[in-house]
Amino acid sequence: MPEKVHTKFGGSDDESAQPPSDTLTPASLGQDVGRKKKRSKKRKHDEVTEGSQVPTDEAATQVTKKDKPSPPVPGSEKRILEDGVVPITEPKPSPAETGLPQSKPKHKSKPPAAKKSLTDAKTNFNSLRERANVLYESRKKLPIFNHADEIRQKLRDQDVMLLVGETGSGKSTQIPQFLVNEFWCRPTPAKIPKEDGSRKAVTVGGCIAITQPRRVAAISLARRVADEMGTPLGSSSPASKVGYSVRFDTSTSPSTRVKFLTEGMLLQEMLHDPWLTKYSAVVVDEVHERGINVDLVVGFLRNLVSGNLHGRGGVPLKVVVMSATADMESLMGFFQEGLKEPPQPPAQPSITNGEQKNMELSKTSSRTITACHIKGRQFPVKMVYSPEPVHDFVDAALKIIFQIHYKEPMPGDILVFLTGQETVENLENLVNEYAIGMDPSLPKIQVLPLFAALPQAAQQRVFAPAPPRTRKVVLATNIAETSVTVSGVRYVVDCGKAKVKQFRTRLGLDSLLVKPISKSAAIQRKGRAGREAAGQCFRLYTEKDYLALDETNTPEILRCDLTQALLNMKARGVDDIVRFPFLTRPPREALEKALLQLLNIDALQEDGSISEIGLHLAKLPLSPTLGRVLLAASEHGPDCLLDVIDIISCLSVENIFLNTTSEEKKEAAETARRDLYRREGDHLTMLSTVRAYAGENVDRKVWAERHLVSHRAMQSVMDVRKQLRAHCRQAKMLPREERHDHSPDPSPELILQSFLAGFATNTARLVPDGSYRTIVGNQTVAIHPSSVLFGKKVEAILYNEFVFTNRSYARGVSAVQMDWVGEALAGR
DNA sequence: GAGCACTGC
Numbered sequence: 001m002p003e004k005v006h007t008k009f010g011g012s013d014d015e016s017a018q019p020p021s022d023t024l025t026p027a028s029l030g031q032d033v034g035r036k037k038k039r040s041k042k043r044k045h046d047e048v049t050e051g052s053q054v055p056t057d058e059a060a061t062q063v064t065k066k067d068k069p070s071p072p073v074p075g076s077e078k079r080i081l082e083d084g085v086v087p088i089t090e091p092k093p094s095p096a097e098t099g100l101p102q103s104k105p106k107h108k109s110k111p112p113a114a115k116k117s118l119t120d121a122k123t124n125f126n127s128l129r130e131r132a133n134v135l136y137e138s139r140k141k142l143p144i145f146n147h148a149d150e151i152r153q154k155l156r157d158q159d160v161m162l163l164v165g166e167t168g169s170g171k172s173t174q175i176p177q178f179l180v181n182e183f184w185c186r187p188t189p190a191k192i193p194k195e196d197g198s199r200k201a202v203t204v205g206g207c208i209a210i211t212q213p214r215r216v217a218a219i220s221l222a223r224r225v226a227d228e229m230g231t232p233l234g235s236s237s238p239a240s241k242v243g244y245s246v247r248f249d250t251s252t253s254p255s256t257r258v259k260f261l262t263e264g265m266l267l268q269e270m271l272h273d274p275w276l277t278k279y280s281a282v283v284v285d286e287v288h289e290r291g292i293n294v295d296l297v298v299g300f301l302r303n304l305v306s307g308n309l310h311g312r313g314g315v316p317l318k319v320v321v322m323s324a325t326a327d328m329e330s331l332m333g334f335f336q337e338g339l340k341e342p343p344q345p346p347a348q349p350s351i352t353n354g355e356q357k358n359m360e361l362s363k364t365s366s367r368t369i370t371a372c373h374i375k376g377r378q379f380p381v382k383m384v385y386s387p388e389p390v391h392d393f394v395d396a397a398l399k400i401i402f403q404i405h406y407k408e409p410m411p412g413d414i415l416v417f418l419t420g421q422e423t424v425e426n427l428e429n430l431v432n433e434y435a436i437g438m439d440p441s442l443p444k445i446q447v448l449p450l451f452a453a454l455p456q457a458a459q460q461r462v463f464a465p466a467p468p469r470t471r472k473v474v475l476a477t478n479i480a481e482t483s484v485t486v487s488g489v490r491y492v493v494d495c496g497k498a499k500v501k502q503f504r505t506r507l508g509l510d511s512l513l514v515k516p517i518s519k520s521a522a523i524q525r526k527g528r529a530g531r532e533a534a535g536q537c538f539r540l541y542t543e544k545d546y547l548a549l550d551e552t553n554t555p556e557i558l559r560c561d562l563t564q565a566l567l568n569m570k571a572r573g574v575d576d577i578v579r580f581p582f583l584t585r586p587p588r589e590a591l592e593k594a595l596l597q598l599l600n601i602d603a604l605q606e607d608g609s610i611s612e613i614g615l616h617l618a619k620l621p622l623s624p625t626l627g628r629v630l631l632a633a634s635e636h637g638p639d640c641l642l643d644v645i646d647i648i649s650c651l652s653v654e655n656i657f658l659n660t661t662s663e664e665k666k667e668a669a670e671t672a673r674r675d676l677y678r679r680e681g682d683h684l685t686m687l688s689t690v691r692a693y694a695g696e697n698v699d700r701k702v703w704a705e706r707h708l709v710s711h712r713a714m715q716s717v718m719d720v721r722k723q724l725r726a727h728c729r730q731a732k733m734l735p736r737e738e739r740h741d742h743s744p745d746p747s748p749e750l751i752l753q754s755f756l757a758g759f760a761t762n763t764a765r766l767v768p769d770g771s772y773r774t775i776v777g778n779q780t781v782a783i784h785p786s787s788v789l790f791g792k793k794v795e796a797i798l799y800n801e802f803v804f805t806n807r808s809y810a811r812g813v814s815a816v817q818m819d820w821v822g823e824a825l826a827g828r
Numbered sequence: 829g830a831g832c833a834c835t836g837c
Contacts, residue, residue: 246835264835264836291835420832451831478832478833479833482833564836621836622836659831730837782829785830790829
């Protein structure tokens with residue numbers, strides 16, 4: 001039994017005690033956790049047919065049309081029942097009454113299973129509306145609901161709004177609905193100047209974009225808002241007003257007015273439509289998470305709203321920036337500074353716009369920024385700090401877990417935040433050990449680990465309610481901070497640390513180190529205890545330590561390699577990177593290093609302007625270096641290109657090989673994988689794996705399990721592969737027709753030489769003492785234990801990644817010849 | 829001898 005832990009009670013910093021009634025349910029998020037399968041058409045098909053039988057790609061596209069009408073969403077059905085609503089029964093279509101087009105959706109060849117769906121394409125608009133009416137009652141209870149008029153009024157007067165909405169305020173679902181029927185949100189005829197001086201008549205606006213940092217959030221919010229608006233979702237009906245767009249899965253209709261998309265997706269759209277002419281408003285949600293993409297989006301948006309709008313025919317763009325934390329001053333300053341400046345590019349001859357009203361508006365208003373603060377809805381969470389600094393947080397967590405279990409009433413599950421797989425598994429073993437000796441009259445304990453690398457099925461266990469008389473103890477990494485909501489939690493134990501990736505510009509090295517979290521992360525973790533009832537949060541650090549934490553997370557833009565971000569900016573016509581409005585400006589050295597790297601891979605010309613190659617790279621869903629490899633491979637012909645696409649697909653996805661836990665499994669894995677391993681290194685091993693997986697026509701899932709290959713990762717690999725192949729066909733780098741005959745034996749030389757075109761600086765040679773030293777910089781690197789070349793000695797290595805954990809490792813390693821490296825380095 | 833979390837026409 002763990003000894004008693006002394007604790008003191010700190011004050012709770014919660015102000016409201018109202019129950020959150022109508023946020024997205026944990027169940028519905030849990031559904032999608034860890035990129036579940038709803039992603040590609042093919043996988044949807046797999047789900048419907050319920051088998052692991054693998055159809056060929058063609059078969060899959062044949063059978064499934066994108067986005068069958070609203071999926072059987074168990075989560076959402078459940079929640080509606082919970083809301084006390086009668087579930088939908090018989091569909092009674094009456095399109096005439098709804099005023100919606102009578103024509104049925106085009107696709108007819110649906111698998112029979114889909115026909116049974118409650119919300120089939122012959123959508124029951126009546127029941128949709130009934131459901132929406134019922135949901136309206138719970139919407140009215142959201143804290144943000146009473147602010148609707150205020151928000152609408154402010155945005156009529158001004159173009160930029162900052163909105164602080166705490167968790168549970170309902171901002172993500174309600175804001176688009178508040179705005180969608182505003183006059184400024186209508187499609188507006190306008191004339192846009194063309195290069196030859198003439199004007200093109202176009203329609204500007206009509207749609208609202210809402211960005212999200214994560215795919216699952218974009219999709220589940222779209223589903224929810226469609227329900228609330230009483231409209232079918234996405235491409236399921238041409239009348240659908242709500243859609244979404246994430247990589248590999250876009251679901252919109254011609255009448256989409258509200259579109260949820262990932263930040264990356266909006267950036268991609270901006271490359272093709274820099275003025276965002278489809279949109280009347282862009283709502284940027286969850287800005288406080290500060291991923292690099294949101295920083296770019298906000299920077300581009302500031303340029304847009306403070307510019308002269310000629311690319312939009314003078315039609316204003318409304319921008320709503322939403323955040324959960326109150327740190328709005330910096331954002332306010334950021335936009336205000338932009339609006340102080342005169343419109344940036346020298347004004348083109350002013351544009352006459354069809355709608356005079358809009359012109360008036362853009363002249364008179366819009367030069368200031370409005371703000372709005374909405375309280376959240378959370379149950380109170382009592383805070384308990386450690387009285388003394390904790391040295392071993394695994395041990396301290398163990399004690400607290402049992403203290404809670406002994407003292408606190410049921411029900412009430414425990415969520416423990418740890419740093420990584422290793423600490424999770426250690427604590428898992430410890431808790432299980434102690435639980436054996438527990439008083440049998442006490443409720444049981446069920447320990448559930450949760451981290452990203454955990455196989456799907458094991459992750460899902462976290463969402464099942466605990467068996468009777470059992471308390472769940474979920475041991476999680478920071479995956480549970482944002483990405484996943486575990487229901488039933490009333491106690492949170494927070495170790496105060498997290499693993500953080502930091503790119504070190506000077507060394508070109510990524511390090512992954514355990515660091516203290518920020519205050520806002522600590523508050524976020526605490527909040528996980530108060531979602532369903534009053535709860536408690538145990539911090540395994542002192543209150544003094546808490547007060548010393550940074551206010552917010554370090555923005556990703558300060559922690560990552562900037563080449564991709566800079567390439568995107570260059571491709572959008574930002575020539576002077578130094579003058580770009582960064583929300584947080586990265587150090588000059590990091591910017592210079594990234595520019596140099598872009599120059600090295602020929603993405604920029606000597607004068608710093610973007611090259612043809614660079615423009616092409618910016619459009620690829622790859623890092624610039626991997627994109628460069630792809631272009632280099634295409635010069636070696638289609639066979640080499642197809643092979644390189646297979647490898648790149650693996651490299652741009654999480655690890656495809658599963659970690660083995662037990663010793664015996666490890667041996668079995670080694671044996672099973674032996675026929676996949678290639679002595680040339682990891683790149684060719686990945687190729688042989690993709691080829692074997694893709695060539696498996698009976699049951700890919702079983703094949704993956706047998707080879708201890710992650711089926712989930714391989715599904716992503718196939719998605720990326722398909723996307724890249726399609727891109728290359730479109731760019732005429734591959735023949736139009738997909739070949740299904742034999743693939744010739746790969747040429748390791750050509751493949752690895754293609755990789756050197758992007759990774760010439762990621763090379764090391766063997767030195768006499770048996771270690772490897774980088775060819776540029778002479779740093780010591782060790783081959784990562786996950787590599788097939790681990791423990792092997794070759795003349796020189798090429799590696800995909802240089803990471804520091806306990807020491808410097810090269811990951812994704814292949815053997816290369818020194819003279820290839822010499823040529824690659826000389827060629828630049 | 830080792831794997832924080834996200835994301836992309």
